Amino acid sequence: MNIVVCIKQVPDAPNIRVDRERMTIIRDGVESIINPLDRVALEAALDLRQKEGGTVCVLTMGPSRSEEALREAMAAGADQAILLTDPHFAGADTLATSRVIGRAISRMDPFPDLILCGRQTIDSDTGHVGPQLAEELDVPQVCGVTEIHLDGNALVVKQVSDGFQNTYRVTFPALLTVSQGLHIPRHIALGALEQAFSSARVQRWGLRELKLQPEEVGFSGSATTVLRLHRPPQKRKGEVVSGSSQTLTERLIAKLVSLSILDEDDAG
Amino acid sequence: MKMMQDKGWKGVWVFGDYRNYFQNRVTLQLISKGKELAAQLGTEVTVLVLGSQVHPYAMEYTAHGADAVMVVDHPSLENYQVETYVRIVSQLVESFKPEIFLAGATAFGREFFPRLAKRLNTGLSADCVALEIDAETGFLIQSTPAFGGELLADILTPKHRPQMATVHPGVFEERSHDPQATARMVYPEVDIHAEERVQLIRSKPDQSPKGGLEEAELVLVGGKGLGSKENFHMLFELARLLGGEVGATRPVILSGWTEESRLLGQTGKSVKPKVLITAGTSGAVQYTTGIQGAETVIAINRDPHAPIFKMADLGLVGDAKTVLSLLLEKLRKRL
Amino acid sequence: MKFRESLVSAHHNYLVNQMLSPGFLLGDLNSKEDFWFLADIVPAGMNEPNIHGRIFDHHGHFVLEMGFNKITENPEGCVIEPLAGGFQIRHAGGEPLLRVHTVVFANGYLTRIQGKLYDPEGKTRVEPLLDGIQVFGKGTLALTRRQLFL
Numbered sequence: 001m002n003i004v005v006c007i008k009q010v011p012d013a014p015n016i017r018v019d020r021e022r023m024t025i026i027r028d029g030v031e032s033i034i035n036p037l038d039r040v041a042l043e044a045a046l047d048l049r050q051k052e053g054g055t056v057c058v059l060t061m062g063p064s065r066s067e068e069a070l071r072e073a074m075a076a077g078a079d080q081a082i083l084l085t086d087p088h089f090a091g092a093d094t095l096a097t098s099r100v101i102g103r104a105i106s107r108m109d110p111f112p113d114l115i116l117c118g119r120q121t122i123d124s125d126t127g128h129v130g131p132q133l134a135e136e137l138d139v140p141q142v143c144g145v146t147e148i149h150l151d152g153n154a155l156v157v158k159q160v161s162d163g164f165q166n167t168y169r170v171t172f173p174a175l176l177t178v179s180q181g182l183h184i185p186r187h188i189a190l191g192a193l194e195q196a197f198s199s200a201r202v203q204r205w206g207l208r209e210l211k212l213q214p215e216e217v218g219f220s221g222s223a224t225t226v227l228r229l230h231r232p233p234q235k236r237k238g239e240v241v242s243g244s245s246q247t248l249t250e251r252l253i254a255k256l257v258s259l260s261i262l263d264e265d266d267a268g
Numbered sequence: 269m270k271m272m273q274d275k276g277w278k279g280v281w282v283f284g285d286y287r288n289y290f291q292n293r294v295t296l297q298l299i300s301k302g303k304e305l306a307a308q309l310g311t312e313v314t315v316l317v318l319g320s321q322v323h324p325y326a327m328e329y330t331a332h333g334a335d336a337v338m339v340v341d342h343p344s345l346e347n348y349q350v351e352t353y354v355r356i357v358s359q360l361v362e363s364f365k366p367e368i369f370l371a372g373a374t375a376f377g378r379e380f381f382p383r384l385a386k387r388l389n390t391g392l393s394a395d396c397v398a399l400e401i402d403a404e405t406g407f408l409i410q411s412t413p414a415f416g417g418e419l420l421a422d423i424l425t426p427k428h429r430p431q432m433a434t435v436h437p438g439v440f441e442e443r444s445h446d447p448q449a450t451a452r453m454v455y456p457e458v459d460i461h462a463e464e465r466v467q468l469i470r471s472k473p474d475q476s477p478k479g480g481l482e483e484a485e486l487v488l489v490g491g492k493g494l495g496s497k498e499n500f501h502m503l504f505e506l507a508r509l510l511g512g513e514v515g516a517t518r519p520v521i522l523s524g525w526t527e528e529s530r531l532l533g534q535t536g537k538s539v540k541p542k543v544l545i546t547a548g549t550s551g552a553v554q555y556t557t558g559i560q561g562a563e564t565v566i567a568i569n570r571d572p573h574a575p576i577f578k579m580a581d582l583g584l585v586g587d588a589k590t591v592l593s594l595l596l597e598k599l600r601k602r603l
Numbered sequence: 604m605k606f607r608e609s610l611v612s613a614h615h616n617y618l619v620n621q622m623l624s625p626g627f628l629l630g631d632l633n634s635k636e637d638f639w640f641l642a643d644i645v646p647a648g649m650n651e652p653n654i655h656g657r658i659f660d661h662h663g664h665f666v667l668e669m670g671f672n673k674i675t676e677n678p679e680g681c682v683i684e685p686l687a688g689g690f691q692i693r694h695a696g697g698e699p700l701l702r703v704h705t706v707v708f709a710n711g712y713l714t715r716i717q718g719k720l721y722d723p724e725g726k727t728r729v730e731p732l733l734d735g736i737q738v739f740g741k742g743t744l745a746l747t748r749r750q751l752f753l
Binding site for chain 2 (some may be wrong): 604605606607608609610611612613614616618621622623625647708709710711713725747
């Protein structure tokens with residue numbers, strides 16, 4: 001079974017700080033990681049390869065330094081890695097991104113049986129690339145899967161969607177986006193990581209290799225643009241209290257009493 | 269002013285997402301906001317309903333303000349199916365050319381709308397928390413959280429049509445039910461080829477404990493700042509003693525401290541309790557959109573500059589775990 | 604793309620030609636000789652359909668006239684009987700002539716009619732279609748005003 005896993009290198013979100021004056025991210029000292037749900041997708045791919053045989057290829061669209069993410073994926077066990085990089089690819093919305101990644105996957109021979117990605121990324125968080133890539137490639141999709149099984153020449157997958165647990169049968173080739181409940185990423189052995197960074201080859205494809213025109217990719221190939229950034233409107237101007245844990249707890253209790261969550265007597 | 273109207277794109281469409289209707293009221297919320305947008309554009313709101321035996325929903329949407337309801341009713345459409353719906357809806361959009369098309373950011377909406385936008389080669393913004401018409405251009409300004417949730421991005425789809433957006437449930441308010449309302453019904457003669465490469469084998473209600481989060485009067489939310497799974501689990505005992513429910517932020521879910529059904533925020537649930545206590549959460553917009561409806565917010569965080577304090581009515585700067593254990597101790601003695 | 608249009612009421616609708624409609628009229632309700640059939644608009648606050656008409660059989664013979672869900676002229680001895688959620692009219696011999704049934708859900712009501720009705724020339728004007736009816740000949744498929752008052 002030939003599997004392609006689409007990953008994205010993202011800033012380690014909880015550590016993002018924003019320069020509120022200039023409305024830009026402060027990138028100093030912010031680590032880049034593989035998007036957590038993409039790691040889950042990679043783990044699912046490696047698991048399937050272990051059971052069914054085949055190959056796992058990881059792919060990402062990004063600037064040159066995204067190669068780190070691919071090397072990390074290879075250290076975890078991916079057989080092959082492709083970096084889609086080109087100055088023209090910058091500023092892409094999901095419409096343009098899915099076009100680039102879709103063209104790259106269409107170039108693969110043989111065409112993969114299965115394409116896996118995380119359901120959404122922690123930075124842009126739209127969750128659009130999976131379905132749009134499936135549409136670009138004209139393959140069926142199931143999003144947010146929590147279980148994947150092979151059954152003859154089809155996949156049986158489970159998904160939780162809008163309060164229902166659904167089980168689907170999907171023909172190959174197919175695209176699945178994975179949800180948190182699927183697998184926990186394995187830790188990469190340190191030796192493997194060093195090896196991945198020194199010897200493994202990462203292919204690089206740009207505009208030319210993909211036979212795309214500048215107006216089909218990046219900012220020019222996008223349908224949406226960002227008009228402006230601004231701070232979310234602040235509706236509450238509450239009071240902020242500091243002090244010992246004892247003081248804070250008393251304050252909390254007093255507030256809960258005033259809100260009738262606790263009675264005067266319950267409050268210590 | 270309205271460049272795109274010259275090319276014949278007119279109307280505000282809302283996708284009728286009626287699964288779990290009564291709890292799921294996002295379509296009604298979008299009809300309400302859609303009417304506002306339509307009034308500014310001099311047009312009307314049409315709700316698109318696909319399915320089998322969907323007449324009750326057509327009537328409900330009429331009662332809640334739809335100017336028109338477009339129905340495709342056929343037995344093979346009984347279950348929501350991505351590819352079949354994309355095939356049908358894209359034909360309808362290409363024929364009727366709505367200028368704006370909105371859908372709720374339910375799980376189905378987030379799976380179906382992007383594929384539809386790609387089929388139509390148009391732009392789509394995700395999980396919007398605000399929608400406005402730009403006074404000068406007539407474009408739809410779509411606001412979504414950006415940069416890890418610290419800022420809001422106002423997004424435009426200047427050249428492509430329709431302008432599509434999914435909207436987080438709970439952001440807009442529905443209009444009340446009006447039994448005197450009437451609407452136009454439109455029954456398009458569209459080809460229905462329900463050939464699906466994805467076959468639904470089985471569907472059952474999700475068993476995982478919802479905890480009645482959306483109905484709770486008191487919600488206790490824990491973030492990564494609580495430090496550990498054991499510390500997070502204090503919230504369950506507190507919830508039991510105080511009579512409330514427990515919610516979590518995404519970093520907590522990713523760390524496996526509790527199940528995904530407790531996730532609050534952009535990709536989780538929205539809650540509107542009377543009181544919400546948020547402990548060890550920094551306050552990323554992706555989380556706070558899920559709690560902004562709470563009447564009173566009490567936040568506990570070690571960092572005095574944490575954005576959560578701007579969202580709180582009362583902020584306590586300190587170690588959340590310690591404060592909550594002290595509270596728990598006192599409550600155990602009394603209750 | 605071709606499409607059909609109707610109206611829908613938030614409160615009560617009939618199912619006719621596979622479309623919702625607040626009320627529909629076939630023929631001229633003032634006629635004393637010809638076929639006519641009225642499923643009238645049901646105002647908010649009321650929850651029963653209002654069925655009126657002058658009905659013939661497939662030979663073109665006059666069968667009955669009805670108003671406000673009751674038979675007013677009955678030369679053939681048809682029988683009207685209540686059903687859960689509606690009523691049914693049968694020929695003297697027992698065969699069903701007309702069935703009217705209303706379901707309620709949430710805040711609204713939907714009335715389904717079943718029957719095969721003819722005009723004085725023996726032409727079909729109403730016949731069953733799936734769980735509703737298909738209608739033929741002159742008429743207004745989506746009324747905007749109530750036609751008859753007690």
